[in-house]
Amino acid sequence: MTSGQKPRAFRITPELAAEPSVITTPLAARPPQARIVDEPFEIVDAADGVAVPVAPRSRSPWGTLFLSAVGGLVSLGVGLSVERMIADLFQAAPWLGWVALALLGLAALALLAIVVRELAGLRRERKIERLRQSALDALATRDHTGAQAVVQALSTFYADRDTLSAGRARIDAAADAILDVDDRIGLAEHELLAGLDRQARNAIATTAKQVSAVTALSPRAIVDVAFVVFAAVRLLRRIAAIYGGRPGFLGFLRLGRAALAHLTVTGGMAVGESVMQQVLGLGIAARVSAKLGEGVLNGLMTARFGLAALNVCRPLPFVREAPPRLADVAGELLRSAEAEPKS
Amino acid sequence: MPLIDLAARAGSAVKAFAEASHDLLVQPTLRLGVTGLARSGKTVFTTALIHHLVETHALPAFAPAQEGRLRRAKLVPQPDDDVPRFPFEEHFATLTEARCWPRSTDRISQFRLEIAYERAAGWRTGPATLMLDVVDYPGEWLLDLALIETSYTAWSRATIGGTRRPGRAAVAAPWLAALKGFDPNGPLDEVAAERASDAFKTYLAGLRAGPEAVATTPPGRFLMPGDLAGSPALTFAPLDRLPEAIAPDSLAGLMERRFEAYKTKVVTPFFRDHFQRVDRQIVLVDVLSAVDAGPTALAELEEALDAVLLSLNIGRNTVLSRLFAPRADRVLFAATKADHLHQTSHDRLDALLRLLVSRAMRRTEAAGARVGTVALASVRATRETTVHDGSDTLRAVAGTPEAGEVVGDEVFDGNSEAAIFPGELPAHAEAVLEGAVEPGSLRFPRFRPPLVRPDGLGRPGHLPQIRLDRAMQFLIGDRLA
Numbered sequence: 001m002t003s004g005q006k007p008r009a010f011r012i013t014p015e016l017a018a019e020p021s022v023i024t025t026p027l028a029a030r031p032p033q034a035r036i037v038d039e040p041f042e043i044v045d046a047a048d049g050v051a052v053p054v055a056p057r058s059r060s061p062w063g064t065l066f067l068s069a070v071g072g073l074v075s076l077g078v079g080l081s082v083e084r085m086i087a088d089l090f091q092a093a094p095w096l097g098w099v100a101l102a103l104l105g106l107a108a109l110a111l112l113a114i115v116v117r118e119l120a121g122l123r124r125e126r127k128i129e130r131l132r133q134s135a136l137d138a139l140a141t142r143d144h145t146g147a148q149a150v151v152q153a154l155s156t157f158y159a160d161r162d163t164l165s166a167g168r169a170r171i172d173a174a175a176d177a178i179l180d181v182d183d184r185i186g187l188a189e190h191e192l193l194a195g196l197d198r199q200a201r202n203a204i205a206t207t208a209k210q211v212s213a214v215t216a217l218s219p220r221a222i223v224d225v226a227f228v229v230f231a232a233v234r235l236l237r238r239i240a241a242i243y244g245g246r247p248g249f250l251g252f253l254r255l256g257r258a259a260l261a262h263l264t265v266t267g268g269m270a271v272g273e274s275v276m277q278q279v280l281g282l283g284i285a286a287r288v289s290a291k292l293g294e295g296v297l298n299g300l301m302t303a304r305f306g307l308a309a310l311n312v313c314r315p316l317p318f319v320r321e322a323p324p325r326l327a328d329v330a331g332e333l334l335r336s337a338e339a340e341p342k343s
Numbered sequence: 344m345p346l347i348d349l350a351a352r353a354g355s356a357v358k359a360f361a362e363a364s365h366d367l368l369v370q371p372t373l374r375l376g377v378t379g380l381a382r383s384g385k386t387v388f389t390t391a392l393i394h395h396l397v398e399t400h401a402l403p404a405f406a407p408a409q410e411g412r413l414r415r416a417k418l419v420p421q422p423d424d425d426v427p428r429f430p431f432e433e434h435f436a437t438l439t440e441a442r443c444w445p446r447s448t449d450r451i452s453q454f455r456l457e458i459a460y461e462r463a464a465g466w467r468t469g470p471a472t473l474m475l476d477v478v479d480y481p482g483e484w485l486l487d488l489a490l491i492e493t494s495y496t497a498w499s500r501a502t503i504g505g506t507r508r509p510g511r512a513a514v515a516a517p518w519l520a521a522l523k524g525f526d527p528n529g530p531l532d533e534v535a536a537e538r539a540s541d542a543f544k545t546y547l548a549g550l551r552a553g554p555e556a557v558a559t560t561p562p563g564r565f566l567m568p569g570d571l572a573g574s575p576a577l578t579f580a581p582l583d584r585l586p587e588a589i590a591p592d593s594l595a596g597l598m599e600r601r602f603e604a605y606k607t608k609v610v611t612p613f614f615r616d617h618f619q620r621v622d623r624q625i626v627l628v629d630v631l632s633a634v635d636a637g638p639t640a641l642a643e644l645e646e647a648l649d650a651v652l653l654s655l656n657i658g659r660n661t662v663l664s665r666l667f668a669p670r671a672d673r674v675l676f677a678a679t680k681a682d683h684l685h686q687t688s689h690d691r692l693d694a695l696l697r698l699l700v701s702r703a704m705r706r707t708e709a710a711g712a713r714v715g716t717v718a719l720a721s722v723r724a725t726r727e728t729t730v731h732d733g734s735d736t737l738r739a740v741a742g743t744p745e746a747g748e749v750v751g752d753e754v755f756d757g758n759s760e761a762a763i764f765p766g767e768l769p770a771h772a773e774a775v776l777e778g779a780v781e782p783g784s785l786r787f788p789r790f791r792p793p794l795v796r797p798d799g800l801g802r803p804g805h806l807p808q809i810r811l812d813r814a815m816q817f818l819i820g821d822r823l824a
Contacts, residue, residue: 005764
């Protein structure tokens with residue numbers, strides 16, 4: 001016993017119940033809970049191992065300094081030349097000068113809008129990352145208050161999606177129930193994200209199929225490469241949009257980097273999962289036709305990139321839902337590659 | 344003996360094979376064992392389980408119900424005709440109408456639920472049914488399974504040796520004194536045997552009522568005779584000063600014969616017919632009472648749980664074992680009566696439970712089964728409150744304590760409501776075993792069941808629960824996917 005507080009009883013008479021001295025605990029006013037920090041167990045085990053950190057990279061300051069200095073010089077040069085040009089135009093004909101000035105104003109306005117949109121996109125992306133991180137933290141420390149906050153934030157994040165309103169209502173209905181951390185987050189995951197997962201999976205499967213078809217049919221290697229890159233970019237944007245991100249250019253670069261980093265981390269593990277199928281399938285397909293084999297390979301790569309993108313864009317780790325595997329999104333490719341020799 | 348054993352094993356393997364093939368090919372069936380030592384809340388758990396499945400409530404953590412995939416569940420005739428049916432209707436009426444807790448399980452009972460559900464999206468979709476057989480039996484009977492391997496002489500020695508444990512001297516004194524009056528080499532005398540047995544039963548009952556609170560000394564049927572009360576197989580006792588070779592026509596000879604009869608006629612059939620065939624097992628534990636009673640009671644409880652687990656046939660199923668000797672592949676330990684604590688303390692209760700079963704859990708997990716722990720309240724009798732008492736802010740629970748319950752200097756009449764602050768569980772579970780909880784620093788009064796009114800259409804109300812849904816998900820959720 002640490003606190004030394006004795007057990008005691010308080011009669012609830014009707015008058016007393018009306019007073020605020022004995023109150024039913026409102027959910028929002030709960031003070032921080034007793035935290036037992038220990039290892040997650042049983043059902044929670046499913047949740048770990050899918051942490052998707054966007055690794056903060058440490059760079060030497062010199063590179064940054066160099067880039068900033070060069071950037072400054074370039075903008076000075078551009079500014080100077082624009083200023084010169086407008087001054088020249090005013091000298092040539094004043095009305096030309098005014099037109100140039102108006103164009104400059106429009107350009108500045110558009111730039112501002114773009115910057116605002118980029119920043120908004122970045123903020124939204126950060127929000128998704130923070131949600132995922134706090135969900136992981138809450139799961140690891142079994143922090144009930146944290147889990148409630150995560151679920152609340154996620155529900156608000158998708159407040160503008162009408163298709164999820166039924167799910168939001170069911171989450172609200174369980175807000176007062178005494179639930180464990182993984183149950184609460186798992187419920188939110190099922191109600192809000194399961195449908196989005198399906199959409200994302202379909203998007204990946206479709207893109208993978210397209211890539212493999214185009215590669216198999218395209219006459220030149222450069223066309224393949226261009227299409228693979230184009231498809232990957234489109235897929236990443238699509239998945240981000242499904243999960244509620246609106247990446248601009250900067251956000252897109254960030255996401256792309258995270259997805260590639262994730263790919264390098266999980267690539268090794270993913271190989272173990274279905275390497276037999278891939279090697280066998282590819283081997284047979286490649287023997288039938290080198291072009292077909294390339295198509296399957298490119299499709300698989302796209303699918304794998306798509307899965308990495310999904311992990312990076314998803315606002316929660318996989319708790320209850322089964323994380324999609326390569327066979328789920330590229331199963332058709334693998335099967336077709338194996339079935340090819342028979343037909 | 345080995346031949347009979349072999350034949351029995353072959354018989355149960357044939358039975359298991361028939362059941363497994365029926366399960367795989369005709370009708371999926373899941374056998375759930377519900378057990379726990381006396382007063383741990385088995386009957387209430389089972390009643391609440393049926394109630395929630397039959398009424399198909401939305402239970403947030405029980406995926407099939409939350410996803411709306413449970414279509415209908417109803418009680419249907421059970422498969423074993425020689426086992427009493429679980430009287431659900433009677434218990435439910437007691438809970439909701441009389442607002443009393445149902446009387447406790449003192450025998451095995453069974454029921455079968457036919458659950459119609461919709462499969463979750465996957466490669467198999469569409470409607471399906473699952474037969475859920477629930478077997479509810481006293482945990483004391485499990486302690487008997489340890490006897491199967493024991494001889495009468497060894498059992499006598501162990502039981503008499505057990506009286507020397509700390510805290511038992513006072514309870515054991517009358518029995519030890521009576522024991523001196525019986526001569527094992529004396530003539531075969533039915534009356535003497537009965538007297539010896541009665542003295543022994545008094546001792547066992549004393550242990551149960553005494554500070555230990557849980558019975559860890561077999562035979563379990565002496566306290567929970569079921570329908571065997573008074574039969575010769577239950578009229579024996581350990582004897583002191585046993586000779587090396589027991590003469591068949593002496594008192595010890597009679598005792599030994601009855602001990603063997605108890606093993607073959609009572610324990611083995613139970614083991615074979617019910618216990619071996621359980622797929623999932625939940626063990627209910629009343630941790631709070633044991634904490635209340637002190638470290639000795641906790642140690643006894645830990646030992647009892649370990650013995651229970653040893654007797655369970657647990658492990659990951661392989662193809663062969665599934666066909667011929669199925670094992671329980673999931674075991675859940677549940678600390679009941681979590682509604683006596685504010686939810687901020689539930690983690691501590693769970694930690695305590697995990698400490699108690701840690702030895703058992705390690706072994707079970709090594710065998711490949713999944714083991715979980717949960718702090719639950721099958722029927723939640725309280726709501727949560729915050730009490731400001733002077734400068735203290737207490738997280739308390741409010742409910743209607745039963746008549747005659749005493750907390751501090753308040754005596755309750757069973758009708759008035761009260762907010763109870765039960766004291767705080769220690770932050771470190773290990774501290775409890777070291778005696779950090781002073782007697783009287785925790786108080787868990789019994790609450791009456793909650794007031795549940797039928798709704799406007801006359802449908803029965805919804806019994807509130809805490810984490811019963813989580814337990815259901817762990818035990819049967821995967822078979823309803």
